[in-house]
Amino acid sequence: MADRIDAEPAYILHTYPWKETSLIVEAFTAHHGRVSLVARGARRAHSALKAKLLAFQPLWLSWFGKGGLKTLHAAEWQGGALHLSGRALMCGFYISELILKLLPPDDPHEALYRRYEETLAELSAADPQPVLRRFELDLLSELGYAQTLDQTAAGTPVEAGGRYAYTLGVGVSPAAPDAPVYAGGSLLAMAARDFSDPRTLAEAKQLMRALINHYLGDKPLHTRQLLLDLQAL
Amino acid sequence: MMHPPALAALIDALHALPGVGPKSAARMAYHLLQRDRTGAGRLAASLTAALERLHPCERCNNFSETPVCELCANPRRDPRLLAVVEMPVDLNRLEETHAYPGLYFVLMGRLSPLDGVGPRQIGLDRLLKRAQDGVTEEVILATNFTVEGEATAHYVGELLKARGLAVTRMARGVPAGGELEYVDGLTIAQAYADRRPL
Ligand SMILES: [Zn+2]
Numbered sequence: 001m002a003d004r005i006d007a008e009p010a011y012i013l014h015t016y017p018w019k020e021t022s023l024i025v026e027a028f029t030a031h032h033g034r035v036s037l038v039a040r041g042a043r044r045a046h047s048a049l050k051a052k053l054l055a056f057q058p059l060w061l062s063w064f065g066k067g068g069l070k071t072l073h074a075a076e077w078q079g080g081a082l083h084l085s086g087r088a089l090m091c092g093f094y095i096s097e098l099i100l101k102l103l104p105p106d107d108p109h110e111a112l113y114r115r116y117e118e119t120l121a122e123l124s125a126a127d128p129q130p131v132l133r134r135f136e137l138d139l140l141s142e143l144g145y146a147q148t149l150d151q152t153a154a155g156t157p158v159e160a161g162g163r164y165a166y167t168l169g170v171g172v173s174p175a176a177p178d179a180p181v182y183a184g185g186s187l188l189a190m191a192a193r194d195f196s197d198p199r200t201l202a203e204a205k206q207l208m209r210a211l212i213n214h215y216l217g218d219k220p221l222h223t224r225q226l227l228l229d230l231q232a233l
Numbered sequence: 234m235m236h237p238p239a240l241a242a243l244i245d246a247l248h249a250l251p252g253v254g255p256k257s258a259a260r261m262a263y264h265l266l267q268r269d270r271t272g273a274g275r276l277a278a279s280l281t282a283a284l285e286r287l288h289p290c291e292r293c294n295n296f297s298e299t300p301v302c303e304l305c306a307n308p309r310r311d312p313r314l315l316a317v318v319e320m321p322v323d324l325n326r327l328e329e330t331h332a333y334p335g336l337y338f339v340l341m342g343r344l345s346p347l348d349g350v351g352p353r354q355i356g357l358d359r360l361l362k363r364a365q366d367g368v369t370e371e372v373i374l375a376t377n378f379t380v381e382g383e384a385t386a387h388y389v390g391e392l393l394k395a396r397g398l399a400v401t402r403m404a405r406g407v408p409a410g411g412e413l414e415y416v417d418g419l420t421i422a423q424a425y426a427d428r429r430p431l
Contacts, residue, residue: 013311013347014347016348017251019254020252020253020254020257022250043252051417052417054380054419055380056272056380057419077417077418077419079418079422083423084380084384085383085386085387087389089380089383089384089387090346090384090387090388093346093347093380093384094346096347097347100347135302220349222346222348222349222351223346223347225351226346226351226352226388227342229351229352230388230391
């Protein structure tokens, strides 16, 4: 196991103060998953490192050390991307919080890293809702938290005209009187990552929310409330 | 190590300052008690006085000894302009430039979505009331150019635009006197994106 990593592609998810002058940097990296790094002295005025530790920017991070907390010693901007702004920025905080709270540390997820990067780019485009639903579903699937949606738990294909329920940890099951109903067509569209139909989008929102809430347990999701407050303006 | 209770309490109190860890707090406490007892007395007295006399200004939310602070009460300031800043130190920086003739609102914080600091935690309802005084014509968002400052600017901007106010954002780009050779890439990229016609 290497204890020195050079110029690893990464995004900063969050930073927070540590000890008197340092920062803890929570980063999502291409090959090492989510890592916690100490940026020593980064809270001193004019720290060269601090100005480079911007969220939502493609960076190259270099660090050393093993175990839980490693030491960040260099950060460099890869170039290309611009600042997220406005609503896209708020949605960016949301997907970063999902990664922070759901992804276990030091566990490589290369495909998910690419999806995070693509999603940041897509958020600046038109409607963020389908973009967010797709990211949520990809994240949950990658973590093994979302069962296949085009087959029932019993192994039969989901039918477009059918009505179903979704049981946590089990998967698509027959519609039940006290459970939310999902249209077969919506489940098939979600499985194909097609959120163009408003009904699919609405049912995906309900299903993703139920799954995310379940796997978060009692950890609060701060950014969701902020997005709701913004929509209510 | 066991400290007498009064010393432990002092170290604890100093430890509450930002960027001061337990070791620095202990050093400060010993310094005040051993080497600078007069200074320590002044510190104690001025802290008590500050706590007693300073309150948020009704207009700008900055610290003031009077209900409305001197700056807000100054008739030579342009009441049509309202700049929103995060902290008093940001207001001071803008004032030092003598370039801004208007009034201010100090948020005393910023939105920090991932830390759970939302609109309810910073007094946005007071800003809303202040900006809708019927005199304000333009609100200038002068929060920091960090992701949290940008989030704050966006949120406050949407809030005020929904109420029919003209909202502008401080520009960002290559610093005055800056040579491209020495400016960081992200700043140059942003300056390019925010370019304006001549
Ligand atoms: Zn004032």
